[in-house]
Amino acid sequence: MVVLPKKALRPRTVGRLSIYRRVLNQLLENGSVHIFSRDLATLAGVSASQVRQDLMNVPACGTPQHGYSAIELLLSVNRCLGTTTRASTVLLGAGHLGQAILAHFQATQPDLEMKAVFEVDPALVGQRLHNITILPLTDLEYQLRLIKAKVAILAVPSNVAQILAEQLVNAGICSILNFTPIRLQLPQHVYVEDNDIQTSLERVAYYATAPMNQGVNA
Amino acid sequence: MVVLPKKALRPRTVGRLSIYRRVLNQLLENGSVHIFSRDLATLAGVSASQVRQDLMNVPACGTPQHGYSAIELLLSVNRCLGTTTRASTVLLGAGHLGQAILAHFQATQPDLEMKAVFEVDPALVGQRLHNITILPLTDLEYQLRLIKAKVAILAVPSNVAQILAEQLVNAGICSILNFTPIRLQLPQHVYVEDNDIQTSLERVAYYATAPMNQGVNA
DNA sequence: TAGATTGTTAATCGATTAACAATC
DNA sequence: TAGATTGTTAATCGATTAACAATC
Known part of the structure; x- marks a missing residue:
């Protein structure tokens, strides 16, 4: 995972990140701790490849064993979309x-x-x-x-x-x-x-x- | 202009045809008779190439001198999108x-x-x-x-x-x-x-x- | 006719999917 | 370890743009 100099995301990427964020919130409410790209993909209605491609922008950090930490991924997506100033x-x-x-x-x-x-x-x-x-x-x-x-x-x-x-x-x-x-x-x-x-x-x-x-x- | 066997349009094409339809209605109200692909493009917020590409599906029939007849094009788009049964x-x-x-x-x-x-x-x-x-x-x-x-x-x-x-x-x-x-x-x-x-x-x-x-x- | 535009094909561009070495 | 998944690059797919012969 390489951190690139921050660059504007494409509109579709922003849209999907916004959906992932909602899915992650829902998962956390239901008590999930970890999530695989495949499952996130299903819930968001996209392909697993697409999820991993999108998460390269975030950036995310998953493991082969547990996938991604739901809470860490959510925070990371929030940071990427920029919740700092309303x-x-x-x-x-x-x-x-x-x-x-x-x-x-x-x-x-x-x-x-x-x-x-x-x-x-x-x-x-x-x-x-x-x-x-x-x-x-x-x-x-x-x-x-x-x-x-x-x-x-x-x-x-x-x-x-x-x-x-x-x-x-x-x-x-x-x-x-x-x-x-x-x-x-x-x-x-x-x-x-x-x-x-x-x-x-x-x-x-x-x-x-x-x-x-x-x-x-x- | 070749008439192909009718085939389902792509969602984006349908969306743009719907916009062209609205623009054409507006033009007719304002008394326009003919319109060039370039002007239709400007009003619809797309490129002239895009307009002509889309109109291949309709199909349209324009001339180098006057472009398209606004009323004929409108009727043709209506037929293509299928206003027959609600x-x-x-x-x-x-x-x-x-x-x-x-x-x-x-x-x-x-x-x-x-x-x-x-x-x-x-x-x-x-x-x-x-x-x-x-x-x-x-x-x-x-x-x-x-x-x-x-x-x-x-x-x-x-x-x-x-x-x-x-x-x-x-x-x-x-x-x-x-x-x-x-x-x-x-x-x-x-x-x-x-x-x-x-x-x-x-x-x-x-x-x-x-x-x-x-x-x-x- | 001369010139601008159409209809259509080819080229480009971007977005999605597939593949796979690295990894835990 | 063995095996499934990640991060990333390459391949594919689709959509937009460019080009241009035909045309009025």
């Missing part, structure tokens, strides 16, 4: 989807800290949601700078997605989780993750009827 | 996320027809949501067979995800949109699309702080 986060859009996302925050406590919720609908502005006051979108950029927001979650109507995204970037946001079906046109340095429910729906519709013979599974 | 769909879980998904249905009318909503919480059972009565999870399999459900959307707590998924498959479901963070263990013939908000959150968190130098964009 990035300052804002949510745009307090509709059903926005509220569902806030509920996720409550339950899972990711490496993010929700600092503010913004909303156009005047009926919602001023209300409190999970202990966070809903702010108007009018002085968005000022507020973002004030709280030094780094991450934004975009759960607003399509027609305002691009213009709001540009304001976000202007105000220093560097990572966006985009729930709108619009493909945002932004500078390269901004990380954008699209979570497009509309496309997801159309894909399950397609495979409900289409010839799905040759194990085309996701 | 697959019978059910939603499991009527929490915030479930309600947000139902709202998407209202707005976008995908190639799915929502037939029933199931929920454990007795307080919600019996209520109506977007004109659909919320049913209890007790006689799930019977109800699914009754309405010949083909697609299921899973928006339930993690701890019941696997057991419910198995019931779904038993009752003839062949395509699942999985919003839980659990990786479902199901037979190969079932298409499962994971839309894991928790992982999405952890990924944007990672790229908010991590070295994100070499255009690692999604």
Whole structure:
């Protein structure tokens, strides 16, 4: 096991490490002490090769006899994904989807800290949601700078997605989780993750009827 | 342009065709008649090569002078993705996320027809949501067979995800949109699309702080 | 016609899987 | 020790990009 100079992980690797982390937490709750790559693979829905390949980035340290120490591996993955500082986060859009996302925050406590919720609908502005006051979108950029927001979650109507995204970037946001079906046109340095429910729906519709013979599974 | 015997499209291709479809609809609303692969590419956030590669599956028929006819291309994509029959769909879980998904249905009318909503919480059972009565999870399999459900959307707590998924498959479901963070263990013939908000959150968190130098964009 | 674009094939790139020496 | 597993490199697979003849 060789420790390389730290390098950015690929998005898919980060996704799988995040899954391994959850599996490990679950295992520890159930009293497991050690785990083999094969078993971790099964629980995470990937191949054993993939697990070992991913763990090269962590880095992990297993033995042929017991595999990996569950607790050590978990700590190592945490260190790799960087739980040290919780990035300052804002949510745009307090509709059903926005509220569902806030509920996720409550339950899972990711490496993010929700600092503010913004909303156009005047009926919602001023209300409190999970202990966070809903702010108007009018002085968005000022507020973002004030709280030094780094991450934004975009759960607003399509027609305002691009213009709001540009304001976000202007105000220093560097990572966006985009729930709108619009493909945002932004500078390269901004990380954008699209979570497009509309496309997801159309894909399950397609495979409900289409010839799905040759194990085309996701 | 050669018409090949129809073959299942790959998930990513389906996703992009779904995006092209939306872009084309928008263009037609704005009065565009023709479109070049390069412009479609820009609007969809992909390369022109990618667009032409995808359109080989449709198939499309463009000219060097005007590119593609927007309306013909749209119809062709629709035919390819198969809008003919709307697959019978059910939603499991009527929490915030479930309600947000139902709202998407209202707005976008995908190639799915929502037939029933199931929920454990007795307080919600019996209520109506977007004109659909919320049913209890007790006689799930019977109800699914009754309405010949083909697609299921899973928006339930993690701890019941696997057991419910198995019931779904038993009752003839062949395509699942999985919003839980659990990786479902199901037979190969079932298409499962994971839309894991928790992982999405952890990924944007990672790229908010991590070295994100070499255009690692999604 | 001249020139830009299409449809398609070839090349590249990245991600996953297989293989295997080292190891406990 | 014998045997199964790790860490790592090589091979494969699939997806994206580049190239270019055909074309309008």
